[in-house]
Amino acid sequence: MAKEKSKGQELADKLFFNLKNCWDDIDEKTEKEIDEFAQSYKQFLDKGKTERECVEAAVEMLENNGFTNIDTLKDKKFKAGMKIYQNIRGKSVLAAITGKKNSAEGCNILGAHIDSPRLDLKQNPLYEDADFALFDTHYYGGIKKYQWTTVPLAMHGVFVNEDGKKTTVKIGEEQGDPVFVITDLLPHLAKEQMEKKASEVVEGENLDILAGSRPYKDKDVKEKVKLGILEILHEKYGITEKDFASAEIEFVPAYKASDIGLDRSMIGAYGHDDRCCSFPALKAIIALAKEKTAPEKTLVCYLSDKEETGSAGNTGARSTNFENFLAMFCDNESDLRLCFSRSAMLSADVNAAFDPTYAGVFDKKNASFMGKGLVLTKYTGSGGKYGASDANAEFCAKVQAIMSRNKVQWQFGELGKVDKGGGGTIALYAANLGMDVLDCGVPVLSMHSPFEVISKIDLYTTYSGYIAFLKNA
Secondary structure, three states: OOOOOOHHHHHHHHHOOOOOOHHHHOOHHHHHHHHHHHHHHHHHHHHOOOHHHHHHHHHHHHHHOOOEEHHHOOOOOOOOOOEEEEEEOOOEEEEEEOOOOOHHHOEEEEEEEOOOOEEEEEEEEEEEEOOEEEEEEEEEOOOOHHHHOOOOEEEEEEEEOOOOOEEEEEEOOOOOOOOEEOOOOOHHHOHHHHOOOHHHHOOHHHOOEEEEOOOOOOOOOOOHHHHHHHHHHHHHHOOOHHHHHHOEEEEEEOOOOEEEOOOOOEEEEOOHHHHHHHHHHHHHHHHHHOOOOOOOOEEEEEEEEOHHHOOOOOOEOOOOHHHHHHHOOOOOHHHHHHHHHHOEEEEOOOEEEOOHHHHHHOOHHHOEOOOOOEEEEOOOEEOOOEOOOOOOHHHHHHHHHHHHHOOOOEEEOOOOOOOOOEEOOOHHHHHOOOOEEEEEEOEEEOOOOOOEEEEHHHHHHHHHHHHHHHHHO
């Protein structure tokens, strides 16, 4: 016989905000759906390790589900229920399902980013030293530089010659491919290195990638190893050293996404930030595209580039691409401005999961936890909320209500203790257009490392939350 609750316990149940572990209440059917979703996500991660590859994968998914490239449409008069997308220079993508209401009534939007921290080649990267060929790099985004040494790396990107011919490169991902690496100093000789601050243990200029050591067989050539590497690249891709100047070559971890833990409850991979939000956002709009009736409002999914470096550039969220896309659904400039002011957006981005190993940097009362659902982050920024959009109370309550009504477990989260650091998302750029925006995504362990970790159930809960938002905002 169950013990009757006391008056105080009943009151506590009513008034306290207590989070349960999401795994506690799922049935066998839902658990299977979670595993299937996680498997498709891992495949997406392995296929899209760069923003260009993510766009290719996203376009394939959209086209396979009835979305049409907006640039191929002769008639730009959009009817309710149309499914369209736009590829922005191969590095960001926008997708939409047109609604029954005029776009001046506003849109429901999911905005994520598909770039991740990595190492980019400099414009003149290949050099020879001590009979080694090395690539000179410039790191992209916020990283702990020491984490990128002794990690197997893969080479991804494109060369474009002066005739406009584009050549895609991907080395290190297939079975039998060579990989690349940044060397580190052995402990026996690292006394001075180990006494440095962590930020200085490996200098940015020393993140040089080992590319080869076999000399070209010609005694008259001065840089034999460098020439040998260029010969291989020329034979396989038809490029010369000059072509590096216009290339976009990125080095990323060469390993694949993997299940973590004996219970396989987590996923370890490169690029969870922010692909663990961009993939559910994409899947959410695709799921709603299968419904028989058109949505009331136009639904938009925006996967942007360059968030990790401040969203600048003509494929980033600070460009006019987003505005131009929404303008196509509006009759005039006035309607576009009304569209902005009446739109609702989730900035689909991650937050830092509480890590008991490093508990000192978190405010545990205000941290997000793995396994406890999607994270609603009212503000990001740093040092007095600098750089944050800080969502208003009315919109926060609205999003919370949507999640609660649709039985999507949500939690709140702040990025660490006050003055311990901070970060940002694309939320402020959308907010600057006048729309309501709230950050909402997956809690992540080891964020910005070459091997981040998330919970499968948080991934699936976020997907469910994104669907609920698009349908009900």
